[in-house]
Amino acid sequence: MSTDTHNDPSATPELPGRAAYTQFADRYAQIVPEKPHNALYERPATAALLGDVSGLDVLDAGCGPGIVSAELAHRGARVKSFDVTPAMVELARERCASLNVEIAQGDLGQPLAWLGDAQFDRIVCSLALDYVERLAPTFAEFHRVARPGAQLVFSMAHPMRDWIDTRTRGKRTYFETTRFGLHWGGFGEPKPYVEAYRRPLADIVNALRETGWQIDAMVEPKPVPEMKAVAPALYTELSLAPAFICIRARRD
Known part of the structure; x- marks a missing residue:
């Protein structure tokens, strides 16, 4: 496992992801492996789009505490990962210490200058x-x-789901990108204040098309059946309308 640092985010302290997860990185790492929203909803949908990764070179972009990186390594992938939050990078290094995973610190919003051209068969970016x-x-x-023929699989908050929430959209139209903040429940006290961006679906799709990616699957996931016993109210809610979207695109 490597311990390199790249694109030092300390020069841009207002990055919403870094600011948010620094508040509760340890709590997040402890809770998310079993949290129904993640373990019984988003991660299964993302994993299904990724398919078999055995023997492949995979980039886990925005790896958080290394949960997906560890899963990929256990499934036989050679993994390189990075995250913008220093505390998350350290947690990922601890989680993946004995696995075929190299972890760096880096910012999704900046060039991935430490990575060479055409290195990966799969790129995953989970939430x-x-x-x-x-x-x-x-x-x-x-x-x-990405190598020719490589696949990019990513998940995001569903644009329409966030649009329905007036706290998210504010006074802006659906067609604008909005930066908003909410206090998250489910991670103990004090409740972390998390800022993110909401954008229209067309902006996501067109950004892929403009950069040479071809979409070959889009999933609005439903919860796995096991959630019904663990979190029945959430199961009912997510069975009616999706919270996330998961997209797979291919590099021709």
Whole structure:
């Protein structure tokens, strides 16, 4: 496992992801492996789009505490990962210490200068792009480091789900990108204040198209059946309308 640091985010202290997760990195790392929203909803949908990764080179972009990185390594992938939050990087290093995972510190909103061209067969970005204001430069960097035929799989908050919440949209129209903040429940006290960006679906799709990616699957996930026993109210809610979208795109 490497311990390199790249694109030092200390020069941009207002990055929403770094500011948010610094508040509660330890709590997040302890709770999210079993949290129904993640373990029984988003991660299964993302993993299904990724498919078999055995023997592949995979980039885990915005890896958080290394949960997905560890899963990928256990499934036989060679993994490189990075995150913008120093505390998350350290937690990921601890989680992946004995695995075939290299972890760095880096910012999704900046060039991935430490990564060479055409290195990866798969790129996964799980619930991290909501903290990036402009997606096209990030997708362009993903395209650069991907091999021909490689796949990009990512999940994000569902644009319409966030639009329905007046706290999220404020007074702006659906068609604008909005930076908003909420206090998150489910992670103990004090409740962390998390800022992110909400954007229209067309901005996500067009940013992919403009940077050379071809969409070949889009999923509005439903909860796995096991959630019904663990979190029945959440199961009912997510069975009626999705909270996230998961997209798979291919580099021609």
